[in-house]
Amino acid sequence: MTVEPALDARLAPRPDAAAKASGATLYAADLPAPEGLLEVVLVRSPHPRARVVRVSTAEAVAAPGVAAVVTAGDLPDALAGRRVRDMPLLARDVVRFSGEPVAAVLAGTRREAESAAALVEVDYDELPPVLGAERALEGRPGTVHDAPWEYPGAVAGEDAGPNVQSVVAEGDRAGVAEALGRAAHAVSAVYRTPSGQHGYLEPHAWVAVPLAGGRRLRLWGTTKSPYRLRDQIVACLGLDAGAVEIEPVPLGGDFGGKGDVVDASLCAALARHTGRPVRLLLRSAEDLAATDARHPSVIAVRLGCDGSGRFVGLEVDAVFDGGAYAAAKPIPSVNLHGALECALGYRFPVFSLRSRVAYTNTLPKGHMRAPGAPQVVFAVESAVDELAAAGGFEPADLRRRNLLHDGDADAYGHRWPEARGIQTLDAALAAAADAGDGSLAAVGTGVVGTGVAVYARPTPLPQSTSLQLGRLPDGRLEVAVPIPETGTGNHAVVQVQLASALGVAPDTVVVRQVSTGSLPRDPGVGGSRVTVGMSAAVARLAEAWREGGGQGTVSVEVPAGSGAPALAYCAQVARVAVDPETGELRVLAVVTAVDVADIVRPRSHQLQIDGGTVMGFGFASMEDLLEDEGQVWASNLGEFRIPSAADVPALRTVLVTGGRGVGEANVKSVGELANVPTAAAIANAVFDATGVRIRTLPVTAEHLWSALQERAAAAAGAGSLP
Amino acid sequence: MRLRFTLNGEPQELDASPTASLTEVLRSLGLTGTKEGCRIGVCGLCTVLVDDLPVSSCLFLAPCAEGRQVWTVEGLARRDPAVVAAFVEHEGMQCGICTPGQVVMASAARSELGAGAAEAEIREYLIGNLCRCTGYQSIVMALGSVVAG
Structure with a gap:
């Protein structure tokens, strides 16, 4: 029905x-404390890679209020993970990222536990960290794990090379090279995106209560997938299937960051070890610097078209920095499925994609709102604009010539009965051109420009x-x-x-x-x-x-549904102003057109679009954890800045109604659409305004000013030639 | 140390550590509508009114509340239900973790901003109350309807 x-x-x-x-x-941190509760504070490694020589706990154990100081040797030799179980609950002999827990202090109050945690002394023997995904894949200067292919659930074999979490390869690389050799116009460029955090404002929080002498456990906490987490905890600790029950709790934001397998498994183990209820409340700064983050990326794109602007081939080679553990990634490929979406929306006669995820000695990376897609779509939709410039095409028109029509097959050969990319793009352009929209007419100081970008995502069964x-x-x-x-x-x-x-x-x-x-x-x-x-x-x-x-x-x-998934498009038009003297970027407006079928609850639908667009705007223009030398430098919400009410551009939404969706409700998904194309739309608008192509996010004033200076110097240099 | 202040209109007397934040004290009294967020005065999750002015209670030492009027979201929701109603009507929330702080700001905005506040003024006013879910549009509308009365 x-x-x-x-x-x-x-x-x-x-x-x-x-x-x-x-x-x-x-919320989880607000629940009344159970009788006999112990508060947990974790002692974390300051080093990205080191051998743990000695952990001295005597002074901490003697501190007021302390019930126990727990190290790896006190707990089962267990590994936690959502697909790959590769992360110890507490570091055993080595630490693999700065922020990795080495000991847990349990005390009657959080203050007591925090004071005692400062008394735990850990002797480390520092090792040269493996940093930068590309270097890591060459095995330099070593390996993060000795034999990662042996971890339960590992997908990359020993023959995959050093430091590989996952490799996904699709398409015909040689075919693309040949097609691009015949192209009338072609571009080749490398794009980079930084590490970032989900930005939920509720830090992770867990309460674990042991029952029946620790044979059973009840947990309350910040998880988006309680049933899967229950199974993951049971697998990690080797418990009976019915031993763990996860209780209902609303979340203070998720965006992919509330998988929580390690925190929850650790709390379960600590509750069993002490026989008492335990509570772990992460501080906000700790949450930013030590829980899973967005994968930084280096993405090489080659794209070409014929003389009439029809794409002849696309090659995407993406390298993602997966950090020290793959534990947070939830899908069987242990990759970023959004990477595969770079080629969904257009016709490509030949296509190839390689998506490699590397182990490095950095914060473990996980899934964040359309995982992989904001990165690859920034790269590919920037490259489409670069191709338009190279071939003398108008950027929107080049897209229009290549977007799928109803019944077309995508680059993977899947036919989509309905593909409304052109209508969606045109709806966004029409709304942006609407002179009645005062926000779009508002021209700031400096030079202004307009950019577009398109994203297509399947609505799953x-x-x-x-x-x-x-x-x-x-x-x-x-x-x-x-x-x-x-x-x-x-x-x-x-x-x-x-x-x-x-x-x-x-x-x-x-x-x-x-x-x-x-x-x-x-x-x-x-x-x-x-x-x-x-x-x-x-x-x-x-x-x-x-x-x-x-x-x-x-x-x-x-049961799982059968039938056909649907394709949903999102097109965005960004209007920006750039101050050429300072490099200051102001995003004046973002128009978002969304391809929809029926909408169950209009206000929830709209808030997903608004919130997504603002998240895309943050990714484009301000968010960066500043991971460097294995440390997170932007480790509080003053330094890892997410957009405030005063930062955000004017937002306008156009719904392209009448689509055919999936399932009984005839819907197309919306939660992971609007945050994806925004960065490319903004970078393309910056190019339109200034002629400067930004290939590295975020587009900060410093970065843009330097690029403007380089271009001016190059122009002056060229002008001085005889 | 002994601490006396007025909390949500009622006299309150308790023992508090001299270094306790007002957030800690309020939450220990079961007033968990005041959330612990960034702890550096940036996110606004812990916003309360002290003598009718919004403060980040994470940066406000509890002893400084001595003799003052403190209102949390729980008290304001009873004293000023129209503010809660505005956030419900405009759906100025999704996950809701920032909503208590936004509601406290909206309550203070009546006197701090006044009925004629422009949208840009409202957005500046909310600069210290982050929200990751909504994109702010519906929060700005809720606050606008509160100040418009």
Whole structure:
């Protein structure tokens, strides 16, 4: 059946809004402390690579309030990870990144634990760190792990070469070289993007309570995928399948950063070791400098077209810095699936992609909102503009000549019945050209320019999940869901869908996350799949409820969906002003056009677009963890700057309606679209304004000023030739 | 040390460490709407009112609250439900971790900004209250509707 949301349900207030706005919502760090709680503070390595010679804990153990100081030798010799189990809970003989935990201090209060942590003395024998993904893949100056191919879940074999986390190769490299040799116009360039953090404002937090003498554990904490995390903890610690239960908690932001396998496994192990409840509350600075971050990248692109502007071939060779451990990456390839999306939106007769992820002695890297896509789309959409300049094409027109039409196959040979890239691009351009938009007419000081960029992403099929429905004593319906409310409004979406399917008012439907012991399965929040996945399950649940006469309790478990995924486009137009004297970049406006089918809850949909665009703007213009020599230098929110309300450009959205989506709700995903093309749109606008091509993010004033100076010097030099 | 102040309109007396932040003291009283964020006065998650002015309670030593009027989001939500209603109506939130701080700012904005505040003034006013989810549009609208009364 198709669930068509009723208008009143679509426009109803978020069910969690009033509690959040009045401070009543309890996040993981807000939960009442269990009896006998020990607070955990971690002692972290200051060195990116070193042998741990000795850990002296005697002084810390004797400090006031301290119950235990735990080192690797006290815990099971266990490795944690989401796919590859390669990270120890506490460093055993070596540390592989600055920030890696070496010891855990447990005390009655956090202050006591922090004071005692300063008394733990660790002797290190420093080693030359492996830094820079390209050097690491050459094995210089050594290897981060002795035999990474032996880790459970490892995908790169011994023959893959040194320091390889993962290699994905697609397409025909020789074919591209041959095609580019025949191209009328071709470009070849290398693009670089920095390390960054998700920027959620809630630091990671975990509470673990041992039961039955430590044979069972209950955990509360910051995870986006409780069911998978439960299985990962059990695998890490070698426990029985039913030994771990993860309790419901809303998240204070995720964006891919709340996988939490190591923190949660460590807390479980500490609770078992001490026999007492433990709590780990990361400080914000610690969270920035020691939890998984976005992969920095070096991406080489070669792209060519014929005389009429038709692409003849694309080669993308991406090297990602995966950091010291692959533990945070959740997908079977242990790669960044967004890297593969660089070629989805256009026709390429021949194409090749290689995406290599390297081990280095830096902060472990994980998945962040459309993992890999912001990096490769910055590179490829910049290269498209460079090709337009080389061939004398108008940038939007060059894209229009190559975007997929309905029924076209993408570079992987997959045919898309619906491909609305041209409509989406034209909608963005039309809105940007709209003279009625005062924000776009606002010209700052300096030179102004306009840039475009396009991104295409598949909306996935639903994965297997489960739901339960019953009636509360007050007569309202209560639907038990396996997913945490990460912030996106996913509980509100379930409320709208179920109220619509049953024909009841939305405020008579309560959505409640339940523990992992209460429902059989769920894949967690991620991959832009929640609305699609929940819509399939809600439709089955409503059917079952009606069949049961609307009484008692009904449960449904739905299999992974079959059918066809859909392709969703996002096109952005950025308008910038550059001060040529200082290099200051002002992004005046970003227009975002999004290819949509039906929209379940318009306000949640819009907030995903607005928030995504601002995240893309931050990636383009300000965010950088400044990882250098194995240290994170921007290790607090004053130095790792994310956009404030006063930083952001004027935002405008155009919805290209009427598309064909996926599943019962007929939707196209939106959560990981708008943050992707923004950086290329801004860099392309900077080129339009100044003639300077920026190939390294973020586009800071210093960086842009230097590029402007170099160009001026080159022009002067050229002018002085006889 | 002994500390006396007025908390959400009620007299409060407690023992506090001289180096405790106001965030720590408030959270130890169960007022967890005041969040611990960056701890350096940048993110705004811990914003409360002290004598009607918004402060980052992470940088405000608890002893400095002696004799003052402190309002947290919990108290303001009861005293000024229209502010909460504005954030619900405009959906000025997603994950909600920054929302208590934004609500405290909105409550103070009535007197600090006034009814005629331009959008740019509202955005400047919110510069110390970060949000990673929403892109700020809906928060600015919520705050605008509060100051417009």
